[in-house]
Amino acid sequence: MQPPIRPNDQPSRSGRNIPVPPSQQSGAYQPGNTGPYEDTGYAPELRAERSENLYRRDERFWQHMPGTEETLHGRPRHEGYFKHQEHFQATRSHVPPKGRRGSHVIALIVCVALLLMTVTILFASPLFAVQEIRVVGNSSVSTEEIIERSGLRTGMNRFSLNADEVMERVEGNHYLICELVHMPEWNTVEIRVREREVIAVIDYNGLMYYADNRGMILEEFANRTAIPMSDKILVVGLNVRRCDVGRIITLTSAEQLNVYNEILVELKVMSALDRIEELDMSSMESIFLATRDGYSVRLGNSSDIHRKLRAMLLTLDALAGGEDGVGTIDVSAPVNPTFTPLKKKQMEEEQGETV
Numbered sequence: 058m059q060p061p062i063r064p065n066d067q068p069s070r071s072g073r074n075i076p077v078p079p080s081q082q083s084g085a086y087q088p089g090n091t092g093p094y095e096d097t098g099y100a101p102e103l104r105a106e107r108s109e110n111l112y113r114r115d116e117r118f119w120q121h122m123p124g125t126e127e128t129l130h131g132r133p134r135h136e137g138y139f140k141h142q143e144h145f146q147a148t149r150s151h152v153p154p155k156g157r158r159g160s161h162v163i164a165l166i167v168c169v170a171l172l173l174m175t176v177t178i179l180f181a182s183p184l185f186a187v188q189e190i191r192v193v194g195n196s197s198v199s200t201e202e203i204i205e206r207s208g209l210r211t212g213m214n215r216f217s218l219n220a221d222e223v224m225e226r227v228e229g230n231h232y233l234i235c236e237l238v239h240m241p242e243w244n245t246v247e248i249r250v251r252e253r254e255v256i257a258v259i260d261y262n263g264l265m266y267y268a269d270n271r272g273m274i275l276e277e278f279a280n281r282t283a284i285p286m287s288d289k290i291l292v293v294g295l296n297v298r299r300c301d302v303g304r305i306i307t308l309t310s311a312e313q314l315n316v317y318n319e320i321l322v323e324l325k326v327m328s329a330l331d332r333i334e335e336l337d338m339s340s341m342e343s344i345f346l347a348t349r350d351g352y353s354v355r356l357g358n359s360s361d362i363h364r365k366l367r368a369m370l371l372t373l374d375a376l377a378g379g380e381d382g383v384g385t386i387d388v389s390a391p392v393n394p395t396f397t398p399l400k401k402k403q404m405e406e407e408q409g410e411t412v
């Protein structure tokens with residue numbers, strides 16, 4: 058065992074002993090003769106507080122010092138180090154893995170290239186081209202006109218189809234209701250439409266308007282004589298607030314519009330539109346119809362429209378070819394409809410004037 062190193066003391070001018078560096082001691086120290094763990098003689102007053110083992114190079118303390126090849130960034134790499142996860146993770150997080158950022162950039166570039174290639178194939182390949190355009194449900198409006206209005210064409214890519222835009226363009230013709238735009242087959246586009254039917258003619262503010270049974274305004278005319286009225290019902294007495302082509306007519310009374318719809322829908326369902334010439338809604342408590350064969354029909358208020366119209370048709374069928382001629386049919390009480398001939402009514406009016 059090597060004995061501990063005893064530093065030499067040298068008296069100072071004040072009479073105190075101070076440690077002398079080994080380089081100034083004759084024969085006691087030569088450069089290269091001391092190890093890295095020997096006491097140089099400085100601060101001898103700390104010797105009492107130090108363990109004697111610190112000065113013995115054969116102690117276990119010095120034998121377990123790691124060499125430079127066993128360290129990573131100044132931290133030991135022995136087996137026990139990696140068993141302490143809190144230390145390992147804390148030091149590992151500060152060391153970015155080599156090459157990870159570069160691999161991410163390469164992967165991103167590859168993904169973008171594949172995406173662009175896929176999009177190009179989808180939009181350029183003839184496999185995805187539209188080869189046929191069909192129109193279903195039209196009768197008055199030609200198929201060619203509907204296809205031209207839709208903006209669709211053969212050869213276009215199926216993925217560029219926007220059904221909402223197609224429906225909006227088709228309904229630019231106010232006589233058409235576009236119900237569905239879809240692709241029932243791989244390369245076929247089908248446009249399903251329903252046509253609006255002109256049922257009523259509305260006189261408003263000096264202009265005449267075509268309307269369907271829901272109150273949709275289809276066309277506007279400035280001259281009444283130019284409008285064919287043989288198969289349409291003239292509607293009078295509506296309290297119109299706004300009347301624009303391509304929109305539902307706006308009335309001051311929502312009830313009046315509901316009754317208008319109900320009467321015309323019921324007449325259409327009963328296949329009786331061609332028998333009615335005029336609808337007078339000036340009074341909602343006394344609604345009148347005028348038939349094309351000269352009868353006047355009093356419906357009364359807006360209740361029981363279906364039963365009243367059915368009673369009207371049964372009464373008209375019963376009076377057909379009779380000797381009483383035309384007159385007024387009152388179906389305000391549909392269970393007990395009444396008929397007053399025109400001649401009798403005129404006679405009663407004349408008698409009332411004479412009295």
